[in-house]
Structure formats: C-alpha cells, structure tokens
Amino acid sequence: MTTRKVKGHDPIGVFDSGVGGLSVLLELKKLMPKERFIFLADQAFVPYGEKTTKQLQGRAGKIMRFFVNNGAKLVVVACNTATCYAIKYLRTNFSVPIVGTEPAIKPAAKVTKSGIIGLIATPATAKSKTVTELIKRFAGNIKVLRVGCAGLEDAVEKGGWQSRQIKPLLERYLASIKNSGADQIVLGCTHYPFLKSQIRGYLGKNVSLVDGNLAIAKQARRILNTGGIRLRANAVGTVKYLTTGNPAKFQRVATMLMKKPIRASQIKLS
Numbered sequence: 462m463t464t465r466k467v468k469g470h471d472p473i474g475v476f477d478s479g480v481g482g483l484s485v486l487l488e489l490k491k492l493m494p495k496e497r498f499i500f501l502a503d504q505a506f507v508p509y510g511e512k513t514t515k516q517l518q519g520r521a522g523k524i525m526r527f528f529v530n531n532g533a534k535l536v537v538v539a540c541n542t543a544t545c546y547a548i549k550y551l552r553t554n555f556s557v558p559i560v561g562t563e564p565a566i567k568p569a570a571k572v573t574k575s576g577i578i579g580l581i582a583t584p585a586t587a588k589s590k591t592v593t594e595l596i597k598r599f600a601g602n603i604k605v606l607r608v609g610c611a612g613l614e615d616a617v618e619k620g621g622w623q624s625r626q627i628k629p630l631l632e633r634y635l636a637s638i639k640n641s642g643a644d645q646i647v648l649g650c651t652h653y654p655f656l657k658s659q660i661r662g663y664l665g666k667n668v669s670l671v672d673g674n675l676a677i678a679k680q681a682r683r684i685l686n687t688g689g690i691r692l693r694a695n696a697v698g699t700v701k702y703l704t705t706g707n708p709a710k711f712q713r714v715a716t717m718l719m720k721k722p723i724r725a726s727q728i729k730l731s
Contacts, residue, residue: 470693472497472701473681474528474536476521478509479618479706480714481652482539485562486700487719488678489537493685495693497701499531501728502715504706508614509542510583510650521547523730525555534690537681538562541649542583545591558688560681564592564649565673570600572669573645577604579638582649584609592649606641610634610650617652621717627659635663648672655718703728 473493475486479502486500506512506520521543528536535558538544538551544561551559564586569578578600586592587609596605613634616626638646646668648654654672661670685692702725704711715723 470497470696471532471534472499474499474501474524474531474533475539476501476503476524476528476536476543477540477651478502478507478543478614479504479652480621480711480718481614481617481650481655482537483715483718484651484654484672485537485539485674485677488674489681490698490700492678492682493692494698495696497693497696497699499528499533499701499703501527502702502704502706502711502725503730504618504704504711506705507618508583509540510585510611510614512542512585514546517543517546518550520730521551522554525551525557525559527728527730529555529557533557535560535681535685537677539651539677541586541651542589545586545589558684558690560677560684562651562673562677563595564647565671565676566592566595566605566647567599568673568676569645569647569669569671570603573603573643575642575644576602577606577641577643578645578647579606579608579641579643580647580649581608581610581613581634581638581653582647583614584611586649606638606643608634608637613656614650614652617655618714621714622655622659623717627656631656631659631663635660639664643668645669645671702726705730 548561587607616624
C-alpha cells in the first residue's frame with residue numbers, strides 16, 4: 462500500500478473521466494473555499510462507462526499515484542462509474558483518504574411519495590453490483606427504474622448543455638420514466654447535474670432531481686475535520702485544472718459549465 466504523511470496545506474485531488482466532476486468540485490469549493498484543489502479530467506480515457514473493471518482499476522490507480530506524488534491529502538472520485546468498479550481497489554492500495562460518488566438512491570427513496578424513482582446513469586453504473594446493493598439496502602419496497610444512458614456523458618463532454626445530441630438522447634432515455642409515476646430522478650452520473658434544466662423541461666416541474674454532490678462535499682470535509690488533517694485557514698482557495706486530453710477542448714466546455722474562464726494544462730499518466 463502506498464503511504465505518506467499528509468498536512469493541512471496539502472491539496473485535495475478530484476478526478477473524473479471528464480468535465481462531469483466539475484459539478485462535484487463546485488460543491489467542494491462552496492464548503493471548503495480556502496482549500497487547494499487539483500482537478501484532473503481523464504479525457505484521454507473517456508468514457509469510463511464503456512471500460513472493463515480491470516481497465517478502470519488500472520487507470521484509477523495511475524491517477525491515484527499522480528495525486529499521491531503531488532501531495533494530495535484526500536482524493537474525491539467524482540465519477541459514479543469509477544466508484545462502482547474501482548474504489549475498493551484504490552482503498553486497498555492507497556492510504557490517502559478517498560471519497561467516492563454513488564447514485565443518491567438513499568435520499569431519493571426517503572422522500573418519494575409515489576413509491577417510484579428513476580435512475581439515469583452510464584450503462585456501466587446502471588447495471589453495476591453497487592447500484593443493485595444500494596437498491597436492496599435503501600429502496601427495497603420502492604420501484605426503481607434503471608436507465609443506462611449510452612452516449613449522454615460523451616455528448617456533455619463534447620459540447621456541454623449546448624450539444625445538439627443532448628435533446629434527442631434525453632427524449633430517448635427519459636421516455637420510459639416520463640409516464641411511470643416516478644417523482645424522484647436520481648442523476649447517477651456527475652455530468653448530468655449540468656443538464657437539470659433540460660431534464661426538468663422534459664419531465665415537468667413535479668419531478669425532483671436528486672444528486673449526491675453536496676453529500677460528497679460534506680463527507681470530504683467531515684473526513685478532514687475528524688481525521689487529524691486540518692482544513693486550510695487564512696488562505697485563498699485555488700484550483701489547478703488538468704486534463705489528459707486536449708486542453709483547448711476542456712477549457713471551452715469547462716468555461717461554459719463553470720460560467721467563468723477556465724485554463725487547463727495537459728498531463729500524461731505513467
């Protein structure tokens with residue numbers, strides 16, 4: 462297992478297959494505005510939802526080694542698919558605290574009045590053992606409609622919410638949910654919170670959209686506060702944006718999604 466002593470001023474690593482993890486980063490920054498973040502978009506390997514378990518574990522391991530080598534005091538896996546298939550592997554091989562991203566089935570199940578909730582996610586996440594276990598544990602008496610949305614993650618990567626592919630894809634994948642009686646829709650991919658307005662426009666205002674991004678940020682802060690790793694004080698928060706893909710393409714979409722100019726550097730994982 463890779464080990465190292467961490468300090469309060471060390472950065473927090475955040476990674477995803479692409480720009481979707483920025484939705485998690487936004488919540489992390491709100492709760493911990495003085496922290497240093499390193500955001501890594503693994504766009505050379507996107508989409509994660511089409512990779513095997515072995516491929517995801519190997520790739521996530523490379524990213525973890527990069528973060529450890531750059532002094533990360535905590536790492537957030539801002540990707541449902543990577544969490545489902547690789548987080549146990551990462552926790553076995555690295556001692557740095559790791560926070561994962563799981564579909565918010567538990568909170569959705571708690572508040573549903575119709576007894577029906579929908580889950581939209583990458584195909585890999587939708588069919589994963591992790592999701593099956595979450596449903597059994599927290600939604601045993603509730604009908605859960607699982608919808609694997611092939612291509613939707615990639616459409617956001619290419620054009621944000623302005624991608625021409627978004628509307629027909631949403632119409633295709635949400636059709637089975639629209640007339641099902643579901644009153645809670647779990648956004649099981651970190652790319653999807655950026656599509657909330659389009660999803661609401663199709664499903665209507667009576668459906669609640671649920672993601673776990675705030676809960677992830679709270680968990681990260683709790684681990685740091687209770688694990689003897691202090692948060693930064695009297696400091697200005699920063700974010701270093703990195704991509705394994707094309708920096709210009711990342712910057713264009715990230716600037717749109719974050720609503721401010723984003724500059725990124727390209728890295729290669731070894």
